[in-house]
Amino acid sequence: xxxxxxxxxxxxxxxxxxxxxxxxxxxxxxxxxxxxxxxxxxxxxxxxxxxxxxxxxxxxxxxxxxxxxxxxxxxxxxxxxxxxxxxxxxxxxxxxxxxxxxxxxxxxxxxxxxxxxxxxxxxxxxxxxxxxxxxxxxxxxxxxxxxxxxxxxxxxxxxxxxxxxxxxxxxxxxxxxxxxxxxxxxxxxxxxxxxxxxxxxxxxxxxxxxxxxxxxxxxxxxxxxxxxxxxxxxxxxxxxxxxxxxxxxxxxxxxxxxxxxxxxxxxxxxxxxxxxxxxxxxxxxxxxxxxxxxxxxxxxxxxxxxxxxxxxxxxxxxxxxxxxxxxxxxxxxxxxxxxxxxxxxxxxxxxxxxxxxxxxxxxxxxxxxxxxxxxxxxxxxxxxxxxxxxxxxxxxxxxxxxxxxxxxxxxxxxxxxxx
Amino acid sequence: xxxxxxxxxxxxxxxxxxxxxxxxxxxxxxxxxxxxxxxxxxxxxxxxxxxxxxxxxxxxxxxxxxxxxxxxxxxxxxxxxxxx
Numbered sequence: 275x276x277x278x279x280x281x282x283x284x285x286x287x288x289x290x291x292x293x294x295x296x297x298x299x300x301x302x303x304x305x306x307x308x309x310x311x312x313x314x315x316x317x318x319x320x321x322x323x324x325x326x327x328x329x330x331x332x333x334x335x336x337x338x339x340x341x342x343x344x345x346x347x348x349x350x351x352x353x354x355x356x357x358x359x360x361x362x363x364x365x366x367x368x369x370x371x372x373x374x375x376x377x378x379x380x381x382x383x384x385x386x387x388x389x390x391x392x393x394x395x396x397x398x399x400x401x402x403x404x405x406x407x408x409x410x411x412x413x414x415x416x417x418x419x420x421x422x423x424x425x426x427x428x429x430x431x432x433x434x435x436x437x438x439x440x441x442x443x444x445x446x447x448x449x450x451x452x453x454x455x456x457x458x459x460x461x462x463x464x465x466x467x468x469x470x471x472x473x474x475x476x477x478x479x480x481x482x483x484x485x486x487x488x489x490x491x492x493x494x495x496x497x498x499x500x501x502x503x504x505x506x507x508x509x510x511x512x513x514x515x516x517x518x519x520x521x522x523x524x525x526x527x528x529x530x531x532x533x534x535x536x537x538x539x540x541x542x543x544x545x546x547x548x549x550x551x552x553x554x555x556x557x558x559x560x561x562x563x564x565x566x567x568x569x570x571x572x573x574x575x576x577x578x579x580x581x582x583x584x585x586x587x588x589x590x591x592x593x594x595x596x597x598x599x600x601x602x603x604x605x606x607x608x609x610x611x612x613x614x615x616x617x618x619x620x621x622x623x624x625x626x627x628x629x630x631x632x633x634x635x636x637x638x639x640x641x642x643x644x645x646x647x648x649x650x651x652x653x654x655x656x657x658x659x660x661x662x663x664x665x666x667x668x669x670x671x672x673x674x675x676x677x678x679x680x681x682x683x684x685x686x687x688x689x690x691x692x693x
Numbered sequence: 694x695x696x697x698x699x700x701x702x703x704x705x706x707x708x709x710x711x712x713x714x715x716x717x718x719x720x721x722x723x724x725x726x727x728x729x730x731x732x733x734x735x736x737x738x739x740x741x742x743x744x745x746x747x748x749x750x751x752x753x754x755x756x757x758x759x760x761x762x763x764x765x766x767x768x769x770x771x772x773x774x775x776x777x
Contacts (some may be wrong), residue, residue, distance in 0.1 A: 345712075405745075410739075419709075
């Protein structure tokens with residue numbers, strides 16, 4: 275392993291984790307669900323869902339209303355509620371550092387933002403008139419809202435940001451946070467992604483794109499990356515937040531370190547607004563750039579948390595990209611497609627899967643990919659199927675891939691903390 | 694028939710409790726919405742709209758700024774109710 279490509283910049287480590295996902299209301303229960311191959315996908319029983327082509331979703335395991343104070347919750351979009359819950363957990367998990375708040379940043383992204391709040395207020399306006407539109411509508415719908423809510427919660431003053439790149443947003447948030455610490459803008463950045471748009475309109479819109487699974491009679495088997503029977507992704511909601519910290523700052527306060535975020539690679543396909551570039555060239559470039567940024571070689575990588583959404587084309591393009599980026603080593607990495615369990619959390623996916631990657635390195639255990647019963651011949655990866663798989667000892671590294679509509683590609687390279 | 698002062702106060706107390714989570718018993722005539730009851734400028738709009746609906750009155754936006762205390766609001770609603 276060669277030294278980092280940024281020899282003079284601070285190294286960045288992860289010292290706190292928080293989540294609220296379809297598998298559990300916190301990071302620990304989410305991880306427990308992942309390693310045990312539990313599906314978070316359920317049938318939607320609401321009346322509005324019954325006419326939709328896709329009537330299944332990975333809903334949050336713990337409703338935010340069970341966690342937050344009523345008055346606090348009523349001014350927040352559901353995506354903001356989930357982000358706040360995850361951020362509080364991550365901050366506490368990091369030991370709630372006693373620090374100069376002008377050195378604390380926030381980067382929390384969402385793919386869709388407060389669209390459900392907007393739609394709900396539209397219903398109210400049509401029914402009762404414009405005067406009944408809530409004065410909280412704008413703060414609830416703005417896509418920077420979740421970052422702002424976390425900024426206010428923690429008193430963070432180094433900047434609060436929300437890079438938006440559809441389903442790559444959560445990973446792009448971590449990349450932005452890495453930059454903030456490397457450029458010296460902050461010592462600690464609370465970063466992640468959130469999404470909550472299980473509502474008839476977004477679901478109808480994704481169905482119109484032929485992007486979602488219609489396996490309505492078997493919800494738990496609907497998200498099946500790399501399987502021949504896959505027919506699209508499954509809508510999910512939730513949030514994950516990670517505390518990123520300069521290694522020096524973490525060491526000075528004796529913080530527990532889960533892993534290092536050693537590098538990020540970003541690219542864009544310039545190919546199609548919603549289709550993946552079929553050979554995964556842009557995705558491969560993002561992975562190569564992440565390795566170079568981290569000072570890693572393909573042989574350092576033991577695990578990839580794949581974007582693998584369970585769409586027919588996307589899973590194949592990413593498989594080709596992994597081989598293109600890692601060369602001969604591409605068939606030797608343990609690939610996990612955790613969306614088989616969580617569903618696709620859109621703007622939160624990159625954050626949830628980064629947390630999964632960090633915990634995989636920390637526990638040296640790659641989560642399984644469930645529902646892989648009849649592997650697609652076009653995918654030649656060493657997929658961790660059925661049961662979790664132990665990862666080797668020593669200084670190991672892993673990649674997390676995230677791609678978004680618009681052709682956004684983000685790859686993040688994590689290195690296990692020194693044993 | 695217009696509501697009495699006590700009825701208006703009780704109604705406002707319920708609204709403030711719903712919007713800001715302040716116990717209804719803390720909502721008394723001398724309290725300032727912003728300083729004492731955790732009702733910021735956005736939440737004040739919610740209080741006003743809910744009060745309009747509950748008491749069948751109109752409170753124009755220009756008048757909202759004049760309602761500093763709960764007592765101000767009770768008097769305003771009483772007068773508006775009489776003239777309505």
